[in-house]
Amino acid sequence: MTPDQITLIQDSFAKVAPISDAAAEIFYARLFEIAPEVKPYFTNDMTEQGAKLMATLGVVVKGLRDLDKIVPVAQQLAVKHVDYGVKAEDYAPVGASLIYTLEKGLGDDFTPDLKDAWTEAYTVLSGVMIEAAYGQAAAE
Known part of the structure; x- marks a missing residue:
């Protein structure tokens, strides 16, 4: 990522943050539409889940200029998500x-x-x- 791309991302997220509840609803509606197989991963209140999603996204966006701090947190989150049943192929529909x-x-x-x-x-x-x-092979 270039510094200009990071600026674009951070500026755009500042516009999304005020509509975070609606954004989370759009995100999950779309995710469940294109990947209904992931719906069973979500057993908690979806409003709360949406708030967690937007908060996590905010932390990541804010930290893009310091990936050394963000990457370990993202790695821990990914390992934790394995326990929920998340598979490597689930990342594409999330994106x-x-x-x-x-x-x-x-x-x-x-x-x-x-x-x-x-x-x-x-x-x-x-x-x-x-x-x-999931290991190097899954990431390729």
């Missing part, structure tokens, strides 16, 4: 749902450059998470 949510939430502000920046960030972090949870 697609994230991009969809940003596109819907930001409207015309979701430019191709912004999409590329978010896609790059998700690809990097999900790769690290998949490797931590």
